[in-house]
Amino acid sequence: MHADAVREGSPEQKLVLVFFGSPNQNGTTAALLHEFLKPFEGFARVETVDAYERNIAPCIACNVCAGEERCSQPDFDDIDALIRAADVIVVATPVYNLSLPAPLKAIFDRTQRYFAARFSLGIPNPVEKHKTAALLVTCGSRDCEGAQIISRQLKPAFSVINTAMEDMVVWPGTDFDGGRETLKKAQKSARDLALAIQCEL
């Protein structure tokens, strides 16, 4: 799943940009994402940035973005274009050690360029188009502590890319019987959230 160069769609076609944080293409995170995306089929263009496949380099704190509106590392350029064009941002991720898996954390650390654009260069809205976000989290444990931490972690990054989080769906207990006990509730929450976002587009 590569983030292709931003293609021209019809002017009214909406763009849903997914950041996929699991190394498993057929795991619990993929299943939850699949359920969420159903209402968007035929309605919006969906582009997926697969964090493990892309293996984006971490931010190296070179501070170039504090002097010019750009990043010194070009591997994020197509993702930058997708972020600017997106109407909806979806982050679908498992919890790893109460946090984002490392390749996805690297992607969100790279939003430092927008933070610097706003606070060092004084550009009020470095990303002009407003977006709505959905956070989909799978947790092995039955508590949702990791999901809460991830939600907190993403807020500053969402803020500098002009994105408001609509809601979060958590599928807890996936390490117990494959999460069967909690699957139906998580699927319904994912569908409901997708429909709520779709209605606002």
Ligand SMILES: Cc1cc2nc3c(=O)[nH]c(=O)nc-3n(C[C@H](O)[C@H](O)[C@H](O)COP(=O)(O)O)c2cc1C
């Ligand atoms: C390296 C690693 C760290 C994990 N850390 C946590 C954790 O801190 N909290 C938790 O609830 N689950 C943790 N898990 C469990 C995963 O979040 C859970 O199995 C998830 O459903 C996996 O998603 P996937 O099926 O898409 O791979 C961890 C799993 C791995 C592989």
